[in-house]
Amino acid sequence: MISNNSNIILIGMPGSGKSTVGVILAKLTSKGFIDGDVLIQTTEGKTLQDIVNEDGHMELRRIEERVLLSINCDNHVISPGGSAAYSSKAMNYLRSNGIVVFLHTDLETLRARIKNYETRGLAKGPDQTFDDLFRERMALYTEYADITVETSSKAQEEVAEEILRLALQQGNNL
Structure with missing residues (x-):
């Protein structure tokens, strides 16, 4: 479902570049930027890792949805x-207000980028490995994506430019 709304929603694994590419895209398009992790932390008054440690990963997912x-x-x-x-509810809501872009990064590149897997504040099961998380989430990201951009071997500026090019080719009003 492609929306003509003006939001661009970036999804992908931790380390895929969502925050960095998001800031670059916001600058290129004169849009505001919202980092969901920062929004959770300011709303809750604690870090993502503190939420996971104190209340568990499922509570972090519930807070994120809200x-x-x-x-x-x-x-x-x-x-x-x-x-x-x-959260299908959150993803469908975001998708109804913009175009969803999946920043696909291969597992090897993510492993090289993510050094703090155990302390990063990820909504993962206690015994879930990064490989398990990757496999589990790939199907979800693919399901919600209007556009997929491979990011493993590209500079963040290249990723942002490709997102804009592909979105405009699909007729999105950015």
Whole structure:
């Protein structure tokens, strides 16, 4: 479902570049930028890791859904956390207000980028490996994506430019 709304929603694994590419896209398009992880932390008054440690990964997912459903804006780049795709309610809401772009990064590249897997505040099961998380989330990201951009071997500026090019080719009003 391609929307003519003006938001760009970036989804993908931790380390795929959602926050960095999001800021670049916001600058290129004169849009506001919303980082879902930061929004959760400011709303809850604690870090993602503290939420996971104190209340568990499922509570982080519930909080993330609630926070994402509270976003009401146009003309923004939105970078929800990597676990946003677990909530069909949140993803369908975001998708109804913009175009969803999956930043696909291969597992090897993600492993090289993510050094703090155990302390990053990820909404993952206690015994879930990064490989398990990757496999589990790939199907979800693919399901919600209007556009998929391979990011493994590209500079972040190249990724942002490709997103704009592909979105405009599909007739999106950015």
